[in-house]
Amino acid sequence: MMNFHLRKRKRILKRFILTGSLFALVFFFYSLFRFIAFRFFQYDLSSNDIAALLLSVFLVALFYKPLDYLILHLFKTVLFRSHVRDLSVLGQLARASRGVPNSFELANLIVNTFGEVLDARSASVLLFSKAKGIYQIESAFGLKPSEWKNFELAGDSFLIELLKTCKIPLERGRVIHSFSWQEANQLTHCFEQLHASCIIPLMFQDELIGSINLMPKSIAKSFTSPEIKSFFEFAQEVSGAFHSAALFEELAESNEELMKIQSSFLHSNQHSAIAQLATGIAHEIHNPLTIISGKAQILLLKRDKIAYDEQVEEVLKTIVKQTKRAADITRKLLMFSESTKSVKEPIDFETVVNDTIALLSYQVSLDQIQVMKRFEHPIPKWFGNIVELREAFLNLFLNAVQAIGTKGTVQVVVRYRKQDKMIELRVSDSGPGIVEADLPKVFHPFFTTRQEATGLGLFVTQQIVHKYNGSIHAESCFGKGATFVIELPCEQEHSTFASEPQANDEASQTHKAAGLSEEHFSGGGNAFETMGIS
Amino acid sequence: MKLLIVDDEVEICDFLKSFFEERNYEVKTASSGQAALTAAEQFKPNVVLLDIKMPGMDGIQVLGTLKKKFPRMKVIMVTALETRDKIEECLRLGADNYITKPLSLEYLENDVREKIEALTSSGAS
Numbered sequence A: 001m002m003n004f005h006l007r008k009r010k011r012i013l014k015r016f017i018l019t020g021s022l023f024a025l026v027f028f029f030y031s032l033f034r035f036i037a038f039r040f041f042q043y044d045l046s047s048n049d050i051a052a053l054l055l056s057v058f059l060v061a062l063f064y065k066p067l068d069y070l071i072l073h074l075f076k077t078v079l080f081r082s083h084v085r086d087l088s089v090l091g092q093l094a095r096a097s098r099g100v101p102n103s104f105e106l107a108n109l110i111v112n113t114f115g116e117v118l119d120a121r122s123a124s125v126l127l128f129s130k131a132k133g134i135y136q137i138e139s140a141f142g143l144k145p146s147e148w149k150n151f152e153l154a155g156d157s158f159l160i161e162l163l164k165t166c167k168i169p170l171e172r173g174r175v176i177h178s179f180s181w182q183e184a185n186q187l188t189h190c191f192e193q194l195h196a197s198c199i200i201p202l203m204f205q206d207e208l209i210g211s212i213n214l215m216p217k218s219i220a221k222s223f224t225s226p227e228i229k230s231f232f233e234f235a236q237e238v239s240g241a242f243h244s245a246a247l248f249e250e251l252a253e254s255n256e257e258l259m260k261i262q263s264s265f266l267h268s269n270q271h272s273a274i275a276q277l278a279t280g281i282a283h284e285i286h287n288p289l290t291i292i293s294g295k296a297q298i299l300l301l302k303r304d305k306i307a308y309d310e311q312v313e314e315v316l317k318t319i320v321k322q323t324k325r326a327a328d329i330t331r332k333l334l335m336f337s338e339s340t341k342s343v344k345e346p347i348d349f350e351t352v353v354n355d356t357i358a359l360l361s362y363q364v365s366l367d368q369i370q371v372m373k374r375f376e377h378p379i380p381k382w383f384g385n386i387v388e389l390r391e392a393f394l395n396l397f398l399n400a401v402q403a404i405g406t407k408g409t410v411q412v413v414v415r416y417r418k419q420d421k422m423i424e425l426r427v428s429d430s431g432p433g434i435v436e437a438d439l440p441k442v443f444h445p446f447f448t449t450r451q452e453a454t455g456l457g458l459f460v461t462q463q464i465v466h467k468y469n470g471s472i473h474a475e476s477c478f479g480k481g482a483t484f485v486i487e488l489p490c491e492q493e494h495s496t497f498a499s500e501p502q503a504n505d506e507a508s509q510t511h512k513a514a515g516l517s518e519e520h521f522s523g524g525g526n527a528f529e530t531m532g533i534s
Numbered sequence B: 001m002k003l004l005i006v007d008d009e010v011e012i013c014d015f016l017k018s019f020f021e022e023r024n025y026e027v028k029t030a031s032s033g034q035a036a037l038t039a040a041e042q043f044k045p046n047v048v049l050l051d052i053k054m055p056g057m058d059g060i061q062v063l064g065t066l067k068k069k070f071p072r073m074k075v076i077m078v079t080a081l082e083t084r085d086k087i088e089e090c091l092r093l094g095a096d097n098y099i100t101k102p103l104s105l106e107y108l109e110n111d112v113r114e115k116i117e118a119l120t121s122s123g124a125s
Helices: A002-041 A050-079 A088-097 A103-117 A158-166 A172-176 A181-193 A225-304 A310-337 A349-363 A386-404 A436-441 A457-467 A500-513 B010-022 B033-043 B059-069 B084-092 B105-124
Strands: A120-129 A134-141 A152-154 A198-204 A207-216 A345-347 A368-376 A382-384 A407-417 A422-429 A471-476 A482-489 A518-520 A529-532 B002-006 B026-030 B047-050 B074-079 B097-100
Touching: A002 A050, A088 A103, A088 A225, A103 A120, A103 A134, A103 A207, A103 A225, A134 A207, A152 A158, A158 A181, A158 A198, A158 A207, A172 A181, A198 A225, A207 A225, A225 A310, A225 B010, A225 B105, A345 A349, A345 A386, A349 A368, A349 A386, A349 A407, A349 A422, A382 A386, A386 A407, A386 A422, A386 A457, A386 A482, A457 A471, A457 A482, B002 B010, B002 B033, B010 B026, B010 B105, B026 B033, B033 B047, B033 B059, B047 B059, B047 B105, B059 B074, B059 B084, B074 B105, B084 B097, B097 B105
Parallel strands: A368 A407, B002 B026, B002 B047, B047 B074, B074 B097
Antiparallel strands: A120 A134, A120 A207, A134 A152, A198 A207, A345 A382, A368 A529, A407 A422, A422 A482, A471 A482, A518 A529
16 A cells, blocks of 8 residues: 555656656747847847747657656666665575575574665564474564564464465555454554564465565665565575475484484493493403413423423413403403492592502503603592592503503693692603594594504593593694593592692602602602603 | 312313312312312312303302302302402302402412411311
């Protein structure tokens, strides 16, 4: 209706301007003739001006067509310029929308385009939310969040039903007249709430997935029928994108859910499967290993009676050592698979680290490996199972030592982070480091880059750390060594601070007992303690 | 010093037998739970080295019966399995030690000797 009135008004205005210009032109030519006649022929036309007037009218009549065209053009470009919207942007937007897998982003893109480029005062996108079963505004332009954030329409509300049945754009002015006053009232209310004069349905295969709601800047700039038609075409194109975005989101959600279920299932399943496997392997492998190792030991014990040459003795020792290593695989598997109600007690990290390194120095040759330890006191006692902590640290330390090979440095740092109540244990080595592609895999079971390794050490460590709600990660730059960081939550309530001097004394005693020479670099509280084993 | 070795792996029984015989033990072997019980009745060993996983009657059942019938007999579990549940069960049934395979013969011999010394000292007192 408004459009109709406007059209009429525009036409009258145009006629008015056109007639005015024609009269002005006639007057202009008439004056021109009079001026020429008076100036050049000394003849006053005022007595005989009918001829001049007719001539002017004739001339103007000649110019009528181009003039009419000119005025129309001026009309379009100057007076109602903004009304000529560049609809090509909608085509671009529809094409771009296909690549947006997110309804919110898509809705944002659309309302902003309508608002910024197509000069709408307000624009909003209403979308069906499957989870809630209602239509909600996804995004809006030119509206305050309070005006649309809580707006929702039930699936059986009048507007939605209407959109579902008629499947065409609704214009406020036109639609209201075709209903009873009650229904018209309801509709007006909806249009008001949506701040729209025009509602364009988003249909996907006969299903109403939402609508684009638009309000022009002013009545003068209201949308024309062809414009609304092209908006509708745009809506049809973009509704496909909305549909796939919704599908994508749904898929992502259920995928996430599935991942959660899978991971918990895998976790429980993994446990029992590995436990079974480990038990089976333990029995099947340990027996032959026992025989091999036992017979080698018998031969070794006879060395007093029979004179072996050194090489034979070396071979026998290797056999015993290697069978023990093989048995360690299954032992580790069992250790991890056991769901123990393990005993927890307050543990001093420093003692565990010192003892474990001391213990290890019997087994692994640390000949050329320098071990640097730093304890940033105060470190509270940690509440947990000592066997597990020892195992976790042992694996990291062994890993570092094996990464180095023959010569290098292992650095162990323990500190307590007050801000998040975490004990941080860092084990760094000067080995070759980890290739970036391998970094995410280092904690996988049976992942190893070394021929002799089991690939279970880091895995078991990770399991232990996770059991205590801690985290573990590897930092490495290929060629520059690797650092493994364990972070374990340590609540103060369960723990007491270790009395430092005593702990230090005990630690050094342990080392002397283990026959290690120690050097202390004194440098304040955080001195590096270096253990050179030669 | 009488020693009974129970394991379903004949090879293991054999090398343990020769090892202990060289060290002047009187050794008998059994390769099943049932055979172990019969041998224990007849042979009356001081110490039994007992495997857990055996076909038929397993080591834990044998342990229970032996400890009931012969409370003074020392039983050392020698096994490939070392889950905490098993260890706890064995200790509850009165096992005197729990050694895992592969074995360190030196450690095993020391342990057996210890058990026998404990027996003789308690028997003397």
